[in-house]
Amino acid sequence: xxxxxxxxxxxxxxxxxxxxxxxxxxxxxxxxxxxxxxxxxxxxxxxxxxxxxxxxxxxxxxxxxxxxxxxxxxxxxxxxxxxxxxxxxxxxxxxxxxxxxxxxxxxxxxxxxxxxxxxxxxxxxxxxxxxxxxxxxxxxxxxxxxxxxxxxxxxxxxxxxxxxxxxxxxxxxxxxxxxxxxxxxxxxxxxxxxxxxxxxxxxxxxxxxxxxxxxxxxxxxxxxxxxxxxxxxxxxxxxxxxxxxxxxxxxxxxxxxxxxxxxxxxxxxxxxxxxxxxxxxxxxxxxxxxxxxxxxxxxxxxxxxxxxxxxxxxxxxxxxxxxxxxxxxxxxxxxxxxxxxxxxxxxxxxxxxxxxxxxxxxxxxxxxxxxxxxxxxxxxxxxxxxxxxxxxxxxxxxxx
Ligand SMILES: Cc1cc2nc3c(=O)[nH]c(=O)nc-3n(C[C@H](O)[C@H](O)[C@H](O)COP(=O)(O)OP(=O)(O)OC[C@H]3O[C@@H](n4cnc5c(N)ncnc54)[C@H](O)[C@@H]3O)c2cc1C
Numbered sequence: 001x002x003x004x005x006x007x008x009x010x011x012x013x014x015x016x017x018x019x020x021x022x023x024x025x026x027x028x029x030x031x032x033x034x035x036x037x038x039x040x041x042x043x044x045x046x047x048x049x050x051x052x053x054x055x056x057x058x059x060x061x062x063x064x065x066x067x068x069x070x071x072x073x074x075x076x077x078x079x080x081x082x083x084x085x086x087x088x089x090x091x092x093x094x095x096x097x098x099x100x101x102x103x104x105x106x107x108x109x110x111x112x113x114x115x116x117x118x119x120x121x122x123x124x125x126x127x128x129x130x131x132x133x134x135x136x137x138x139x140x141x142x143x144x145x146x147x148x149x150x151x152x153x154x155x156x157x158x159x160x161x162x163x164x165x166x167x168x169x170x171x172x173x174x175x176x177x178x179x180x181x182x183x184x185x186x187x188x189x190x191x192x193x194x195x196x197x198x199x200x201x202x203x204x205x206x207x208x209x210x211x212x213x214x215x216x217x218x219x220x221x222x223x224x225x226x227x228x229x230x231x232x233x234x235x236x237x238x239x240x241x242x243x244x245x246x247x248x249x250x251x252x253x254x255x256x257x258x259x260x261x262x263x264x265x266x267x268x269x270x271x272x273x274x275x276x277x278x279x280x281x282x283x284x285x286x287x288x289x290x291x292x293x294x295x296x297x298x299x300x301x302x303x304x305x306x307x308x309x310x311x312x313x314x315x316x317x318x319x320x321x322x323x324x325x326x327x328x329x330x331x332x333x334x335x336x337x338x339x340x341x342x343x344x345x346x347x348x349x350x351x352x353x354x355x356x357x358x359x360x361x362x363x364x365x366x367x368x369x370x371x372x373x374x375x376x377x378x379x380x381x382x383x384x385x386x387x388x389x390x391x392x393x394x395x396x397x398x399x400x
Pocket of ligand 1: 006007008009010011012031033034041043044045046119120121135136137138140141142162268269270277279282285286
């Protein structure tokens with residue numbers, strides 16, 4: 001088969017290397033608009049389940065990814081300098097640039113062709129092939145030029161900017177800072193021995209109130225360094241990614257598609273679906289798409305049944321993360337609702353933000369229903385039978 005992948009992100013590179021590794025007779029080319037070694041966006045977090053999956057599909061790249069990753073075993077919520085530790089959990093951070101370098105090198109080593117500096121804006125620009133994998137990210141041109149997918153894009157309400165810093169965050173940290181224009185916070189985690197990711201997020205009113213809508217980039221970095229000086233400890237924020245473009249304030253785009261394949265074109269990764277960064281899963285899901293697509297092509301041997309099975313399998317797998325991502329994003333869009341609680345309770349509800357009940361319950365009642373540190377079996381059983389009654393009564397009250 002002749003296969004063209006558009007986009008050398010995690011989805012495109014992992015799919016290409018995996019299929020080539022298993023079925024070397026395919027002719028696979030990845031077209032990437034950027035130069036080698038260039039990646040937009042800082043680092044990403046992931047958990048052990050992704051490493052397990054990588055080890056079970058390609059040990060060689062898995063080992064390199066593990067070695068290049070930065071391990072953390074603490075999560076800290078910091079509200080105006082008062083810190084609360086989450087229960088222990090272990091995760092990893094890796095620079096996107098590093099991850100893509102490893103995958104690209106491995107793909108080349110197994111015989112995939114990669115054409116860097118080659119932007120594809122329309123499928124008609126591609127050479128004749130049996131399968132086109134559109135893995136060109138959230139704003140996929142291939143998807144947008146192919147009518148059959150019926151794409152829906154929802155803009156999140158909050159503003160965010162994806163920055164780096166030269167401070168090493170040993171714990172996955174969430175500093176919340178109050179300003180005259182409202183609350184602003186960061187999601188910060190180490191991604192290597194020299195740097196960390198520092199994503200800043202706030203409501204649109206805070207963003208405008210602080211003047212970020214009109215402020216030049218350098219001034220904006222300086223203002224953010226001042227706001228987060230307690231967490232950054234005098235370290236700098238870095239606004240440029242490896243392609244030397246400045247990071248920009250954006251609204252998160254949640255992408256869904258009614259169909260994932262149309263003729264010989266199939267979507268994978270962010271082109272097919274996005275999940276808010278608050279659940280830190282987009283890279284894992286992109287890699288799982290790549291594995292499922294390679295598996296199904298191998299299993300079915302023909303494009304049509306393989307794409308049908310792939311779409312069925314991945315659509316089912318996405319349902320849970322998409323709900324979790326929506327609830328998580330909504331929690332961050334309603335931080336004002338919870339931030340009045342004392343930090344320990346606030347951080348407990350932050351941990352429970354994927355619960356569908358949370359937006360409908362008064363925060364104090366919700367905290368009572370979800371005690372974690374003081375959880376005792378008797379309280380659990382009271383919560384079990386009293387909880388639904390309380391929620392029902394509360395909703396009746398709200399509607400009346
Ligand atoms: C702020 C933020 C934080 C995030 N944090 C995390 C996290 O902690 N953990 C996590 O798992 N995920 C995270 N994600 C999500 C993750 O980055 C994406 O889900 C993941 O990169 C998707 O991989 P992909 O291969 O589908 O797309 P991408 O990584 O976007 O790759 C697409 C590639 O296609 C190329 N391309 C685009 N258009 C063209 C074209 N016309 N022609 C040729 N090439 C093209 C691009 O240059 C790019 O290299 C985060 C996302 C954001 C926005």
